[in-house]
Amino acid sequence: xxxxxxxxxxxxxxxxxxxxxxxxxxxxxxxxxxxxxxxxxxxxxxxxxxxxxxxxxxxxxxxxxxxxxxxxxxxxxxxxxxxxxxxxxxxxxxxxxxxxxxxxxxxxxxxxxxxxxxxxxxxxxxxxxxxxxxxxxxxxxxxxxxxxxxxxxxxxxxxxxxxxxxxxxxxxxxxxxxxxxxxxxxxxxxxxxxxxxxxxxxxxxxxxxxxxxxxxxxxxxxxxxxxxxxxxxxxxxxxxxxxxxxxxxxxxxx
Amino acid sequence: xxxxxxxxxxxxxxxxxxxxxxxxxxxxxxxxxxxxxxxxxxxxxxxxxxxxxxxxxxxxxxxxxxxxxxxxxxxxxxxxxxxxxxxxxxxxxxxxxxxxxxxxxxxxxxxxxxxxxxxxxxxxxxxxxxxxxxxxxxxxxxxxxxxxxxxxxxxxxxxxxxxxxxxxxxxxxxxxxxxxxxxxxxxxxxxxxxxxxxxxxxxxxxxxxxxxxxxxxxxxxxxxxxxxxxxxxxxxxxxxxxxxxxxxxxxxxxxxxxxxxxxxxxxxxxxxxxxxxxxxxxxxxxxxxxxxxxxxxxxxxxxxxxxxxxxxxxxxxxxxxxxxxxxxxxxxxxxxxxxxxxxxxxxxxxxxxxxxxxxxxxxxxxxxxxxxxxxxxxxxxxxxx
Numbered sequence: 001x002x003x004x005x006x007x008x009x010x011x012x013x014x015x016x017x018x019x020x021x022x023x024x025x026x027x028x029x030x031x032x033x034x035x036x037x038x039x040x041x042x043x044x045x046x047x048x049x050x051x052x053x054x055x056x057x058x059x060x061x062x063x064x065x066x067x068x069x070x071x072x073x074x075x076x077x078x079x080x081x082x083x084x085x086x087x088x089x090x091x092x093x094x095x096x097x098x099x100x101x102x103x104x105x106x107x108x109x110x111x112x113x114x115x116x117x118x119x120x121x122x123x124x125x126x127x128x129x130x131x132x133x134x135x136x137x138x139x140x141x142x143x144x145x146x147x148x149x150x151x152x153x154x155x156x157x158x159x160x161x162x163x164x165x166x167x168x169x170x171x172x173x174x175x176x177x178x179x180x181x182x183x184x185x186x187x188x189x190x191x192x193x194x195x196x197x198x199x200x201x202x203x204x205x206x207x208x209x210x211x212x213x214x215x216x217x218x219x220x221x222x223x224x225x226x227x228x229x230x231x232x233x234x235x236x237x238x239x240x241x242x243x244x245x246x247x248x249x250x251x252x253x254x
Numbered sequence: 255x256x257x258x259x260x261x262x263x264x265x266x267x268x269x270x271x272x273x274x275x276x277x278x279x280x281x282x283x284x285x286x287x288x289x290x291x292x293x294x295x296x297x298x299x300x301x302x303x304x305x306x307x308x309x310x311x312x313x314x315x316x317x318x319x320x321x322x323x324x325x326x327x328x329x330x331x332x333x334x335x336x337x338x339x340x341x342x343x344x345x346x347x348x349x350x351x352x353x354x355x356x357x358x359x360x361x362x363x364x365x366x367x368x369x370x371x372x373x374x375x376x377x378x379x380x381x382x383x384x385x386x387x388x389x390x391x392x393x394x395x396x397x398x399x400x401x402x403x404x405x406x407x408x409x410x411x412x413x414x415x416x417x418x419x420x421x422x423x424x425x426x427x428x429x430x431x432x433x434x435x436x437x438x439x440x441x442x443x444x445x446x447x448x449x450x451x452x453x454x455x456x457x458x459x460x461x462x463x464x465x466x467x468x469x470x471x472x473x474x475x476x477x478x479x480x481x482x483x484x485x486x487x488x489x490x491x492x493x494x495x496x497x498x499x500x501x502x503x504x505x506x507x508x509x510x511x512x513x514x515x516x517x518x519x520x521x522x523x524x525x526x527x528x529x530x531x532x533x534x535x536x537x538x539x540x541x542x543x544x545x546x547x548x549x550x551x552x553x554x555x556x557x558x559x560x561x562x563x564x565x566x567x568x569x570x571x572x573x574x575x576x577x578x579x580x581x582x583x584x585x586x587x588x589x590x591x592x593x594x595x596x597x598x599x600x601x602x603x604x605x606x607x608x609x610x611x612x613x614x615x616x617x618x619x620x621x622x623x624x625x626x627x628x629x630x631x632x633x634x635x636x637x638x639x
Contacts, residue, residue: 058478080480088478094471096266098273103266110262111479139273155475 009072011036011163011194012057017066019052019218026052028218030066034211039185039195041209043202043238045246049218050198051091054167057196058088070163084112087161091168091198093148097141101132101151104140105158112159119158126154129184131177145172153181157188164188166197170204182208202239212238216246255484263476263489264496267463271497280459285452285501289508292448296441307397309334310345310357318365320413327412328358331404349389356401359387367424368413381424388427399443399571402427445514446596447571448505449530450589453498454565456534460494460541461554464633469550487630490538498534502527516600525606526599529592529618536588536622542629546636565589588625591617 012034019027027049034040042050055061057068059075059082068075073082095104102123109119127136130150135143140151153169166185170178185195185208199205205212206226214222222229222245226238235241271277309328313321328334337354339345345357361367367384374380388405391397406427414423467473476486506527516523540561548554568580569589576584584590595614598604604611 060474060478080482083478083480086478088475090471090475090478092471094475096270096472097470098270099266103269107262107266108479111259111476111481113256113258113480 008036010034010069011038011071012196013067013069013072014053014057015067015069017053017056017068018064019049019056019061020064025218027056027063030215030218030220032213032220032223034194034196036194037189037192038210039189039197039208041205041212042196042198042215043205043212043242044198044215048216048246050215051167052218053215054088054090054165054196054198057165058086059083085162087156087159087164089149089152089156089164089166089169093145093152095140095148095151095155098139100137100139101143101147101154102127102136104151105136105154108155109158114159122158122160123154126157129157129180129187130154131180146174146177149173150177150181153184157184161193163194164196166195168198168200170199170201178204202237202242206238214242214245221245255482255488257488259481259485260488260492263481263486264493267490267493268496270463277459280455281497281501282504284455285448285505286508288452289448289505289512292444293441293509293512296444307334307356307401308337308354309401310337310339310348310354312339312342312345312357312359313364314342314360315362315364315366320365320368321360324360324364324408324413327408328405331408333400333404346389349391355391355397357389358401358405359389361385361387364425371414371424378424383424383426386425386427403443441512442514443601444571445509446600447593448509449502449526449596450533450592451566451570452501452505453530453533453537453592454562454570454589456494456498456537457540457544457561458555458558460490460538461544461548461558462551463490464542464545465548465554466551468545483630483634487542490542491535491626494534494538495531498537499527499531502530517603518599518606521606522599522603525611525615526596529595529615532615532619532622533588533592534622535626536618539622539625539627539629542626542633546629546633569593588618588621591621 010033012032014030014032017027017030017032018025030049030053042053044050052061056063057070057075059068059079062076070082071085073085075082096107099107105123105127106119109123114122124133124136127133130153132147132150132154135147140148143151149169149172153166156164156166169185170181173181182204185197189195189210195208197205197208209226211223211225212229213220222241224232229235229238229241233241233244235244271281311325311328313325315321325336325338329336337348339348339357342357342359345354345359348354349357361384363382363384364386367382370381386405386409388402390401409425409427410423413425464473467476473486477483516526541558544554544558544561548557564583565587566589568576568584569587570593591614595611595618598608598610598614599606
């Protein structure tokens with residue numbers, strides 16, 4: 001299934017992406033175009049290929065075939081330039097336990113060569129936005145799981161990237177923290193940023209996403225806005241759509 | 255490559271060392287404890303500064319003037335308890351029964367050799383050449399380390415005087431030592447080896463650091479930023495070179511406080527520290543290879559011993575007490591050349607431009623760079639995921 005593309009260069013353009021691990025086809029001929037300034041939700045059961053797709057977009061995984069372009073830049077041949085405009089918060093809370101929240105955020109700003117003065121201001125801003133300003137001087141090793149997720153998101157956003165990839169951003173967060181992250185994501189979208197997120201929380205996708213793509217067994221099986229999909233399947237909510245498309249069988253794998 | 259990125263990563267490593275007890279122990283407490291433990295065990299701390307060794311002396315030419323002077327000079331060290339034997343067989347018997355730790359046999363022409371040197375100091379053709387024999391207790395590593403050194407020193411300085419350091423002598427020692435200890439404790443002959451000994455543990459730290467970051471997804475996370483592999487490796491090199499230098503300075507302060515006073519002055523000290531610092535690159539390389547092989551930080555600790563142990567036993571001070579074949583094997587390890595260079599510079603007083611020191615520096619530099627490059631390639635290929 002292919003989404004209609006606009007004439008403008010899409011934020012992310014995936015063309016015939018396939019990724020195989022030995023005998024497993026994690027992503028199968030995925031073609032997708034994500035527009036600028038939208039929140040795009042990549043939904044799917046465990047092991048459906050969401051994280052593999054994200055990893056191919058960042059260039060950390062080399063596709064078996066197909067191409068990924070980030071604002072027109074081929075991630076395989078123009079990786080450093082493409083990564084300069086990406087902010088990534090991975091599935092696991094990849095944070096340095098022995099650094100403080102603020103040090104983690106500033107370190108990633110320096111890896112993007114953000115000037116020192118601007119970096120301090122920007123770090124304070126994103127930490128404030130994810131509700132960690134007061135705790136930012138404490139070492140991350142003493143944070144709760146939800147707080148680590150929030151630091152991880154702040155690390156992805158410190159450079160004010162044009163495109164943000166958030167892999168299950170609100171896992172382990174309490175309702176208040178989740179709500180503040182949602183508000184921040186919508187604020188970023190309103191500022192013209194493109195956000196691609198994966199989530200297992202259908203109400204999160206319903207609340208945040210302008211478009212969702214549902215993938216299963218590495219294939220894109222449905223694409224559209226949450227409202228359109230609800231109407232198309234005459235479903236109460238997005239979760240109902242999701243269950244109808246992917247079934248009730250519990251899946252294994254990440 | 256962007257230096258700012260590498261420096262940011264290096265600073266992150268330094269913060270880790272200051273904040274994580276295990277790393278703090280390896281970098282600061284371990285070298286201090288090691289130095290104090292060796293100092294305590296080998297004579298620099300507590301009680302007499304001097305260790306004591308029972309040495310039998312056999313003068314095959316009788317009590318000549320030179321033999322008497324040599325005997326007196328050995329006794330004057332304060333470290334040796336001497337016993338005079340009229341024949342080698344009796345002395346050997348005492349040695350084999352444990353009554354002695356070493357026997358020195360002065361040949362019959364000992365006095366003649368000394369006198370010929372004194373009569374014609376600049377004319378080797380006029381000398382009577384002779385060989386002094388030393389028999390050691392094989393079970394005593396300390397004796398093997400110290401006795402040949404002291405005998406050589408007494409012979410050089412007491413019998414032949416200052417000239418002996420710059421020219422050939424008519425008397426050679428059958429079991430020559432490469433170390434000439436100025437002081438009188440075993441610790442002082444071991445001190446140069448402590449620097450390589452402590453630095454080698456960097457292999458474990460580098461391996462744990464990289465495997466830990468990989469396990470926690472941090473390595474992947476860094477690689478989705480514009481940071482390149484070169485930036486990451488440079489960050490580690492900057493960080494661990496500084497750590498290596500800091501560690502060396504710390505050990506130096508400890509050994510100095512325990513009585514080890516290096517000779518050679520500022521140039522020798524500078525070159526010594528350069529060699530130790532360069533050696534850190536080698537340990538980073540071995541650390542990267544370990545991280546590429548190990549699946550977890552825990553496994554990295556165990557696997558790092560593959561690289562640690564040979565260097566510890568064959569490349570530092572322990573090596574000098576090993577069998578000739580083990581010592582020959584040590585020559586294939588960079589740590590051996592670090593210890594050798596520091597011994598030459600700080601204990602023997604060799605010039606920084608001497609062939610021995612330059613050769614050691616070359617071997618340490620080349621091998622460290624090669625091992626680092628191999629480590630980077632191996633980690634790049636097998637270690638990132």
